Amino acid sequence: xxxxxxxxxxxxxxxxxxxxxxxxxxxxxxxxxxxxxxxxxxxxxxxxxxxxxxxxxxxxxxxxxxxxxxxxxxxxxxxxxxxxxxxxxxxxxxxxxxxxxxxxxxxxxxxxxxxxxxxxxxxxxxxxxxxxxxxxxxxxxxxxxxxxxxxxxxxxxxxxxxxxxxxxxxxxxxxxxxxxxxxxxxxxxxxxxxxxxxxxxxxxxxxxxxxxxxxxxxxxxxxxxxxxxxxxxxxxxxxxxxxxxxxxxxxxxxxxxxxxxxxxxxxxxxxxxxxxxxxxxxxxxxxxxxxxxxxxxxxxxxxxxxxxxxxxxxxxxxxxxxxxxxxxxxxxxxxxxxxxxxxxxxxxxxxxxxxxxxxxxxxxxxxxxxxxxxxxxxxxxxxxxxxxxxxxxxxxxxxxxxxxxxxxxxxxxxxxxxxxxxxxxxxxxxxxxxxxxxxxxxxxxxxxxxxxxxxxxxxxxxxxxxxxxxxxxxxxxxxxxxxxxxxxxxxxxxxxxxxxxxxxxxxxxxxxxxxxxxxxxxxxxxxxxxxxxxxxxxxxxxxxxxxxxxxxxxxxxxxxxxxxxxxxxxxxxxxxxxxxxxxxxxxxxxxxxxxxxxxxxxxxxxxxxxxxxxxxxxxxxxxxxxxxxxxxxxxxxxxxxxxxxxxxxxxxxxxxxxxxxxxxxxxxxxxxxxxxxxxxxxxxxxxxxxxxxx
Numbered sequence: 211x212x213x214x215x216x217x218x219x220x221x222x223x224x225x226x227x228x229x230x231x232x233x234x235x236x237x238x239x240x241x242x243x244x245x246x247x248x249x250x251x252x253x254x255x256x257x258x259x260x261x262x263x264x265x266x267x268x269x270x271x272x273x274x275x276x277x278x279x280x281x282x283x284x285x286x287x288x289x290x291x292x293x294x295x296x297x298x299x300x301x302x303x304x305x306x307x308x309x310x311x312x313x314x315x316x317x318x319x320x321x322x323x324x325x326x327x328x329x330x331x332x333x334x335x336x337x338x339x340x341x342x343x344x345x346x347x348x349x350x351x352x353x354x355x356x357x358x359x360x361x362x363x364x365x366x367x368x369x370x371x372x373x374x375x376x377x378x379x380x381x382x383x384x385x386x387x388x389x390x391x392x393x394x395x396x397x398x399x400x401x402x403x404x405x406x407x408x409x410x411x412x413x414x415x416x417x418x419x420x421x422x423x424x425x426x427x428x429x430x431x432x433x434x435x436x437x438x439x440x441x442x443x444x445x446x447x448x449x450x451x452x453x454x455x456x457x458x459x460x461x462x463x464x465x466x467x468x469x470x471x472x473x474x475x476x477x478x479x480x481x482x483x484x485x486x487x488x489x490x491x492x493x494x495x496x497x498x499x500x501x502x503x504x505x506x507x508x509x510x511x512x513x514x515x516x517x518x519x520x521x522x523x524x525x526x527x528x529x530x531x532x533x534x535x536x537x538x539x540x541x542x543x544x545x546x547x548x549x550x551x552x553x554x555x556x557x558x559x560x561x562x563x564x565x566x567x568x569x570x571x572x573x574x575x576x577x578x579x580x581x582x583x584x585x586x587x588x589x590x591x592x593x594x595x596x597x598x599x600x601x602x603x604x605x606x607x608x609x610x611x612x613x614x615x616x617x618x619x620x621x622x623x624x625x626x627x628x629x630x631x632x633x634x635x636x637x638x639x640x641x642x643x644x645x646x647x648x649x650x651x652x653x654x655x656x657x658x659x660x661x662x663x664x665x666x667x668x669x670x671x672x673x674x675x676x677x678x679x680x681x682x683x684x685x686x687x688x689x690x691x692x693x694x695x696x697x698x699x700x701x702x703x704x705x706x707x708x709x710x711x712x713x714x715x716x717x718x719x720x721x722x723x724x725x726x727x728x729x730x731x732x733x734x735x736x737x738x739x740x741x742x743x744x745x746x747x748x749x750x751x752x753x754x755x756x757x758x759x760x761x762x763x764x765x766x767x768x769x770x771x772x773x774x775x776x777x778x779x780x781x782x783x784x785x786x787x788x789x790x791x792x793x794x795x796x797x798x799x800x801x802x803x804x805x806x807x808x809x810x811x812x813x814x815x816x817x818x819x820x821x822x823x824x825x826x827x828x829x830x831x832x833x834x835x836x837x838x839x840x841x842x843x844x845x846x847x848x849x850x851x852x853x854x855x856x857x858x859x860x861x862x863x864x865x866x867x868x869x870x871x872x873x874x875x876x877x878x879x880x881x882x883x884x885x886x887x888x889x890x891x892x893x894x895x896x897x898x899x900x901x902x903x904x
Contacts, residue, residue: 259307270883435487842876
């Protein structure tokens with residue numbers, strides 16, 4: 211990965227205050243202030259009207275908002291208060307823009323338990339709700355998730371326990387959900403035909419999958435070219451006569467678990483009435499380079515089939531006609547496509563990419579039939595999650611910079627000035643003028659791999675002065691931290707926490723270690739990473755060595771913190787290198803990879819052994835640094851038992867200072883605002899307790 215220059219850091223001018231006996235900037239702010247800006251998520255747009263909707267998270271409270279042309283004045287549709295704590299995993303709009311539909315409550319776990327972070331004795335339900343955007347009338351549609359709105363806006367499809375249900379949507383026409391049909395297998399992923407008379411769906415059947423089409427009027431199911439493969443992702447053609455889908459090989463008895471490898475994928479097309487199908491495209495058996503990781507199938511109104519995959523080192527979007535032929539790379543170049551949307555007429559692809567800014571994101575457009583891609587945002591802005599508006603005149607997206615938090619914005623589809631619409635400016639408490647602009651630095655690992663990092667430098671470090679430092683590692687690991695506010699909620703908060711550390715006089719290094727996104731397949735699929743050898747640990751050491759080489763860092767005062775895979779990295783650093791890392795905060799980390807191989811059929815013993823040796827638990831004997839564990843016990847991403855196990859081992863060891871913040875009924879990312887702020891403040895306080903100068 212070639213990096214031609216290091217970005218410079220233009221710092222704000224701060225006054226001085228005291229950290230122990232060290233001089234630092236005195237324009238202090240609190241964690242609550244730097245995280246006070248409402249955070250937008252789930253941005254979506256109507257198909258036939260220039261209206262958008264999104265969710266704002268404000269001090270832990272989620273509310274649904276909307277805005278419409280021409281003025282795009284933000285309107286809040288719900289009025290949830292601080293005591294209303296639940297997830298809103300998705301938002302949708304009817305094609306005419308008249309109704310906004312959202313899901314309230316997180317997905318149930320295997321036992322059917324919906325996340326209940328306040329431990330409400332009555333429990334929490336997951337339900338689909340609807341709002342009339344004109345009069346704000348709100349009603350519950352049904353218990354369920356993943357609503358699929360019919361083209362006429364009168365019905366919703368949703369899946370539950372392997373069956374597909376239909377329920378009426380408009381207010382005043384409320385009815386109980388009806389099971390659409392009965393069929394063997396786990397039936398999910400329903401898609402309305404353009405005329406709303408048929409439903410294509412996926413039927414999972416263990417070693418193989420089928421694609422089915424249910425005709426509502428005739429009450430019959432037609433299977434699309436059934437075989438011995440794992441078909442998926444049914445998509446209708448614009449005329450409603452055919453269904454396009456992915457086809458991958460079915461399962462074999464003696465298959466080895468391949469956690470990162472994705473089999474070759476073919477694209478098929480079948481007649482929705484007869485089920486007769488044919489292969490539309492599949493790469494040649496010996497073709498090099500190969501298409502890998504093919505996913506996200508689209509069929510445009512203009513008769514193009516789009517898919518997302520890697521033909522070289524980068525995820526790009528490819529296009530082929532319904533008549534077949536070789537795919538056209540719509541987004542060539544060194545950079546990957548992350549978020550995408552298609553214009554209502556199917557002629558234009560809008561996407562966010564780092565192709566012109568490898569460490570950032572910008573909004574682009576390109577014709578779906580092929581042509582030159584045009585960048586629509588520029589400068590220091592970070593642009594993500596584009597959605598095209600029905601008129602084709604504008605694009606809505608999420609906008610941020612190094613100092614300006616994430617906002618909903620509009621940019622003309624022909625290019626031009628970006629307009630922020632929600633919020634138009636941060637809250638008065640937000641320390642807009644007191645944030646630092648992080649700079650890019652490159653650390654080089656022991657094996658020579660270049661590791662991009664973001665460096666947060668506090669103001670007014672005196673000559674000869676040595677500051678404490680803290681390293682942050684993101685989760686995922688398929689994530690990438692940017693030189694500005696992040697487009698995902700927790701990582702936006704992590705960016706704010708790093709700003710807070712810098713404001714308190716710490717030098718902060720955020721490391722984009724190997725196996726993260728943004729730097730190509732070879733970086734993301736680095737050999738021997740994770741449970742296959744923990745190769746990314748050397749990237750953590752490279753970051754530490756960079757800090758220790760700086761004249762303004764005290765090499766004896768370096769700490770760690772991170773959530774999820776960041777907790778993996780924190781625990782590994784403390785377990786293997788307590789001589790370097792003097793303190794750590796481990797939020798919901800994995801500590802023993804081998805537990806994920808237990809019971810997995812055909813797993814070789816040496817694979818499980820390597821996974822154990824790649825884990826923090828294998829190096830507990832050398833762990834001496836103090837650690838704060840933070841974990842919710844209803845974590846559906848990382849089992850809470852991972853923290854339970856490691857704490858017992860450290861307790862038995864007896865010489866490690868351990869503190870705990872355990873949150874009953876909280877999920878992977880803490881939902882209750884008070885608890886979240888407690889955890890974030892405790893992160894700083896714990897690190898500071900062990901790294902401050904006495």
